[in-house]
Amino acid sequence: MKSAVILFPGSNREGDVARAIAGICGTKPNIVWHADSELPPGTDLVVLPGGFSYGDYLRCGAIAARAGIMPAVHAHAAKGGLVLGICNGFQILCESGLLPGVLVRNARLRFICREALLRVERIDTPFTRRYAKNAIVRFPVAHGEGNYTADAETLRRLEGDGRVIFRYVTASGQRDDEQVLNGAANSIAGIASEKLNVLGLMPHPENHVDPLLGSTDGRPLFESLASVLERA
């Protein structure tokens, strides 16, 4: 498989996600500069990494969403190509209109840096097919603006179409919208596009791929991508 990680000024998780992809999927991704206008030919997967692109100026992800490479990312998504946005990458996907809604300041204003428990809501997607049904996973989160917000109609549509892929849950594995760590509507941690080829999520699966760090709950996400994109 051929992947591209987009590097924006202020991205800081591109190394982590490139390492996860290289280690699990077996091929090193191309690091693509934000001001380029084309993806490397034959790119299967585009990753927008975490970080603080443009210092979160104006709104998180707002300026990166208008970067030179983004029309190529839109075109890639439009023809069914896979796009993964993690943390700031999710914020960029929302700002660019590839995913609906927006990520706003955490409800209790604190920057949250800890592990979060999530339920995998769907395993029939290119990103989650290697998870067990209803699996509860532990991914790190590190964000100040992870509070997913959308109008009531958009939320109804996302839920109705089964496009919520990851949801925050409590220690007992239950969803609790009142206690959700960052205030996200419907405890949403990650959503997909209509055709399920674009995924955005706030938590960091790329940081839980090595047993040395205490968990490998993020590995199946990259194994899923590898299995989908395997070439004969």
Next chain:
Amino acid sequence: MKARVLVTLKSAVLDPQGKAIEGALRSLGVPGVASVRQGKVFDVELESADKDKAEATLKDACEKLLANTVIESYRIEFVG
């Protein structure tokens, strides 16, 4: 021509920063503050002297970048 663009959160959107400022004002003992909502101000200088043209430019700027219309609304004012 100079203009001021005001971007504010729509009234249905919760504003935790505004709430925190409201609480700080209360703890400072500033009397009579019922509520605070935080927004952004952009002072823009325009090349055109034509007001209609300038307004169209600013509207375009707001829709494309300055405001996220999912949660924010904007207002354009001309100064001087």
